[in-house]
Structure formats: structure tokens, C-alpha cells
Amino acid sequence: MKNNHVFIEKLRSSGLRPTKQRIEICKLLFDRKDTFHFSISDLENNLENLSNKKISLATIYNTIHAFREKGYLKEISINSDKTYFDTNTSDHHHFFDESKKKLIDLNDNDLGKIKIKKILPGKKIKSVEVLVRITNDK
Amino acid sequence: MKNNHVFIEKLRSSGLRPTKQRIEICKLLFDRKDTFHFSISDLENNLENLSNKKISLATIYNTIHAFREKGYLKEISINSDKTYFDTNTSDHHHFFDESKKKLIDLNDNDLGKIKIKKILPGKKIKSVEVLVRITNDK
DNA sequence: ACACTACATTAGAATCATTATAAATTATAA
DNA sequence: TTATAATTTATAATGATTCTAATGTAGTGT
Known part of the structure; x- marks a missing residue:
């Protein structure tokens, strides 16, 4: 407990x-052992359950965007109706479980080195x- | 000219x-030498300019989704407000030029083999x- | 050729994540 | 404490995508 x-x-x-809303969101995002992958609506639900103070949706968006700009969060590219964020900002990659709609971290050991041979001048x-992308094996 | x-x-x-709308869209997408990367609105604009028959937006969506399901097109994961599609359905990857907001194909020779070592049961x-993602060098 | 049926197209409405607006509130520095 | 600039907020606006239900069309069998 930080x-x-x-x-x-x-x-x-x-x-x-440091507003109380930002601190509340920090606590939820960064006071945990494991990486957290979330969408805005995930975060909204978590905030509603874990804290009794309601934070307006606009503030949640503002805060998450500010955190992304400051490098607290990484945005993850999935084609989805929602945008996903990751509290793990190190260089790493993901499984996306299409059955559960859940992200899973792939760390360095899980993936061979990626070599990009094409170079574009400038x-x-x-x-x-x-x-x-993974799915249930039939 | 096919x-x-x-x-x-x-x-x-x-x-x-084979309806006339589908044939029209096929001609626009597949009667070309190079790969075509496009969003629905790109396609809509192209159809308006190149053919004088208007195809309704709903039909464009229906057709592109049908084409994707049939494997004529690949959907590309970029975090963007729009969904992008690719007429190149072979296994390949992309540069995304963030300055120009343009996709560039990476073919097999351009990228080393990707080895995924993590296995999830089931x-x-x-x-x-x-x-x-690439940007201007500077 | 005709009629039937399942599939397609269409305009417009609905949905839903995200962004914008503008008024009220709050953190900070003087 | 007061001033001011940043922040929060409810609500409206936006925009891509999906839905709906009415109309049109292709393919099949007669």
C-alpha cells in the first residue's frame, strides 16, 4: 500500500x-504489483467500486490522456471499439485473447528478437x- | 484493366x-498493381470520384465486411479513429509513418522471423x- | 418468360466511445 | 487572503460504425 x-x-x-481525482486514479493504477491493462470503462467501473467518490467521465479521460502524455501509460494498438492502456511502459508486446477480450503481456523472453531490415531514408x-491474437483452441 | x-x-x-455495387468496389480495390491501404471514408471518396454511380454508405460497410470475412481484405490494427484495410492479404506487416499518416508494407524480406515462445494451454x-511506427529522422 | 424466395441495397435512425464547451471549483503563488 | 490559472464537471456535440425495415434484385424452379 503506497x-x-x-x-x-x-x-x-x-x-x-496533484488533485484528489488524479491521486485517486494513481492509486488505482499504480498501487499494484501486476501490470494493469484497461479501457476507460474498466477504469470507470473500478473507480466506482473501489472509491466512494465519483469522478466524472470527462475527468477520467483528461487524466488518462495527461498520464499517457507524461509517459505513465502506454496506449495499445488493437482494433477494438475501445482504446486500451497499459501501466507497463517498458518495451514489451501482447497477446490479445479474442475470446475473453483480455490482454496478456509478452515479456522479453517470450518473444524472439525482431529484426527490421527495411530502412527508409530520412x-x-x-x-x-x-x-x-489468440482464441480458444476449438 | 481487368x-x-x-x-x-x-x-x-x-x-x-455479383451485384453491380460489389463489382464496382472490386474494380476499385483489386484492379491495381500496388497494395491499397484505405479507410471506409477513403473508399467512399474514391468511389464518388471514379464512378458516377453512388453507392450508399451502408452498402460500402456491408461489402467491405463481407470481403474481409471472405479473405479478400485484411484489417490493420492501428490506434486510430478509423479502421484501415489492406488489399494485400498475405502474411506481412507494416510501417506506419506518423508524419504522413500513411501505411507502408513490410514484406517477408523486410522483417526477421518472429518467434513466439510463450504457449497458453487451450x-x-x-x-x-x-x-x-516511424517518424521523420531529424 | 414468370413467379418465388432469399439475398442485397438503401436512407435514415440509433449507438457508443470520445471530444468539446463553458460554468463552477480548486491549487498554488504572491 | 486574494488573484489567476489549472482542473473538474455535467452536458452537448461529434463521428465512425451498426441497426432497421422498406424496397430492389439475382438465381432457381416451373
Whole structure:
């Protein structure tokens, strides 16, 4: 259980005012052992259950976008009606379980090295994202 | 310039009735040398310019979804407000040029083999998608 | 050729995630 | 404490996609 102070510092040091809504969302996202993959509606539901203070949907969107800009979160590319975010911001990839609509981390050991041989002059690589779609095996 | 007959056969052989709308869309998508990456609105614009018959938006959606189901098209995972499709249905991956908002094919030679070492019991791999985001070098 | 039926097309309405707006509230610095 | 700039909020607007139900059309059998 982390102290609020940790989050207040985290926010302040990246130029975000530590409001109670932001701290509440930090606690939910970052005060946990495992990676958290979530959509805005997941987050909304979790906030409603775990804290009795209601945070407006607009604030949830604003906060998550601010957190993404500050590098607290990674956005994950899935073709889905919803956008997914990941509290694990390190270089890594994902399974997407199409039956459960759940993301699963693939860490370095789970995936061979990816070698990109094509070079485009004047361009640089910003990120490499691998998504492995899986389904129930029949 | 391909003959309509080619498309009529293509459609019929996969169980789709060769209607004039479907043939028109086939001509636009598949009567070209290079891969075509497009969104529904791209397609809509192209249809409006290149053919004088108007095809309703609902039909464009229906047709593209049917074509995807029949394997004529691949859907591409980018985080975007729009869904993108690709006339190249072979196993391949993409650059996404974030400056130009354009997709570029990566063919087999452009990318080393991707090895997935993690196995989840009861699950099978449906697809592997690699997206390499690039920006202007500077 | 005719009629039948299942499949397709269509305009417009509905849906739903996300973004914008503008008024009220709050954090911070002076 | 006060000023001001950032933040939160309810609500409206947006826009891609899906749904609906009426009309049209292709293919089959007669």
C-alpha cells in the first residue's frame, strides 16, 4: 500500500497538479504489483467500486490522456471499439485473447528478437508493436 | 484493366452474389498493381470520384465486411479513429509513418522471423501483427 | 418468360466511445 | 487572503460504425 505522498510527488514532478481525482486514479493504477491493462470503462467501473467518490467521465479521460502524455501509460494498438492502456511502459508486446477480450503481456523472453531490415531514408523507428491474437483452441 | 468477368467469378466462387455495387468496389480495390491501404471514408471518396454511380454508405460497410470475412481484405490494427484495410492479404506487416499518416508494407524480406515462445494451454494463435511506427529522422 | 424466395441495397435512425464547451471549483503563488 | 490559472464537471456535440425495415434484385424452379 503506497502512501499518497508518492503519487503527489510523481504528479508534481511532471508538472501536474496533484488533485484528489488524479491521486485517486494513481492509486488505482499504480498501487499494484501486476501490470494493469484497461479501457476507460474498466477504469470507470473500478473507480466506482473501489472509491466512494465519483469522478466524472470527462475527468477520467483528461487524466488518462495527461498520464499517457507524461509517459505513465502506454496506449495499445488493437482494433477494438475501445482504446486500451497499459501501466507497463517498458518495451514489451501482447497477446490479445479474442475470446475473453483480455490482454496478456509478452515479456522479453517470450518473444524472439525482431529484426527490421527495411530502412527508409530520412525516417527513424519510433516504436515496434507486436500483437498476437489468440482464441480458444476449438 | 481487368475484365468484370474476373470479379464476377471471384464473388460467385466465394458465395457472394455479383451485384453491380460489389463489382464496382472490386474494380476499385483489386484492379491495381500496388497494395491499397484505405479507410471506409477513403473508399467512399474514391468511389464518388471514379464512378458516377453512388453507392450508399451502408452498402460500402456491408461489402467491405463481407470481403474481409471472405479473405479478400485484411484489417490493420492501428490506434486510430478509423479502421484501415489492406488489399494485400498475405502474411506481412507494416510501417506506419506518423508524419504522413500513411501505411507502408513490410514484406517477408523486410522483417526477421518472429518467434513466439510463450504457449497458453487451450489457446491457439490466430494472427501475429507487427506495426513499426516511424517518424521523420531529424 | 414468370413467379418465388432469399439475398442485397438503401436512407435514415440509433449507438457508443470520445471530444468539446463553458460554468463552477480548486491549487498554488504572491 | 486574494488573484489567476489549472482542473473538474455535467452536458452537448461529434463521428465512425451498426441497426432497421422498406424496397430492389439475382438465381432457381416451373
